[in-house]
Amino acid sequence: MKKILLISLLFSACSHKSNNSDAVVKARAKEQTVMSENKYPGIDFASKKDLACGMPLSAGVDDTAHYGGKIYGFCSTECKDTFLKDPAKYLAKK
Ligand SMILES: [Zn+2]
The missing domain is CATH 1.20.5 (Single alpha-helices involved in coiled-coils or other helix-helix interfaces)
Structure with missing residues (x-):
């Protein structure tokens, strides 16, 4: 029992x-x-938006790129790649 x-x-x-x-x-x-x-907390991005597509980084950062001693955030790896193909073009747009 x-x-x-x-x-x-x-x-x-x-x-x-x-x-x-x-x-x-x-x-x-x-x-x-x-x-x-918020994949990259505490990182000071050089731009508040994804320079490739223009999306604000507050909506989400999925990838980052270092360029000219600064860190840029991107919503996707595709956007980062687009930026890195011609960074000067996107930085001029700012
Ligand atoms: Zn993007």
Whole structure:
């Protein structure tokens, strides 16, 4: 009788644990979303916007480029590549 009680306790402990890990996974996914919005905290970008497409960096920075001793942020690697192909052109636009 005692053994059965123990097993049912273990079972309920397990099912409780799996519910918790579900919540942890959801919390982590949320955390990652927040992190991707602010991938480079504390970096002083030379421009407040993505020079290739003109999007404000506050909307999210996915890649950065160093040019002329300054750091520029971009919404995507594609934008960074576009900028790096002809940085002078985009800097002149500013
Ligand atoms: Zn962009």
